Amino acid sequence: MAERGGFEPPTTFWAVLAFQASSLSRSVTSPHVPLAHPCLAKRGHLGGELLKVMAGIDMIHVPYKGSAPAMTDFLGGRISMMFDTTSNFVDHVKTGKLRALGVTGRKRSPALPAVPSISESAGMAAYDMTLWLGVLAPAGTPKDLVARLHRELDAVMASPEIVKQMADAGIEVRVSTPGEFSALIRADMAKWATVVKRAGLQAE
Numbered sequence: 001m002a003e004r005g006g007f008e009p010p011t012t013f014w015a016v017l018a019f020q021a022s023s024l025s026r027s028v029t030s031p032h033v034p035l036a037h038p039c040l041a042k043r044g045h046l047g048g049e050l051l052k053v054m055a056g057i058d059m060i061h062v063p064y065k066g067s068a069p070a071m072t073d074f075l076g077g078r079i080s081m082m083f084d085t086t087s088n089f090v091d092h093v094k095t096g097k098l099r100a101l102g103v104t105g106r107k108r109s110p111a112l113p114a115v116p117s118i119s120e121s122a123g124m125a126a127y128d129m130t131l132w133l134g135v136l137a138p139a140g141t142p143k144d145l146v147a148r149l150h151r152e153l154d155a156v157m158a159s160p161e162i163v164k165q166m167a168d169a170g171i172e173v174r175v176s177t178p179g180e181f182s183a184l185i186r187a188d189m190a191k192w193a194t195v196v197k198r199a200g201l202q203a204e
Helices: 043-055 067-075 086-094 143-158 160-168 178-199
Strands: 013-026 033-038 059-064 081-085 130-138
Touching (some): 043 178, 130 143, 143 178
Parallel strands (some): 033 059, 033 081
Antiparallel strands (some): 013 130
């Protein structure tokens, strides 16, 4: 986990557009569950910390340098649980190599509609960990240019070909306005700062 002094996304950049994708988790029963996550303090790690606190699960976090080595150990049975993007799991789940236990977003994934969201479990209604991707422009970019970028990107993301490609990868396209995207960034910064504090994570 690294610090980057002076970087404040809501003020350094202007939000243009965001689209979202949910993640999946898989687990086996164990007193101390080894949880793989690609890189410290990324969504997979923080999603695991949030689940650990809310569900009262004792998990041992095992950081990897990326999804590929983590998936190798996961498929090999050396790790019991992993958080990652739907696109990295969906083929393995459909072929039966992995068992998906839950989607971390509020809604079920169209790619794996039979897999429940974690929030459907008793006592977990508040659980929500959604990976989103977005486009930012430098602060000071003229508002008419931001509006134009949004219109053009919105049109691209709404095209049937893109929607299908995204859905096949487990990504649900939900385009936001610049204002909604800015609000999402601020809300996520506050939410995950709380999770980091409760988990006692420190910058390295």
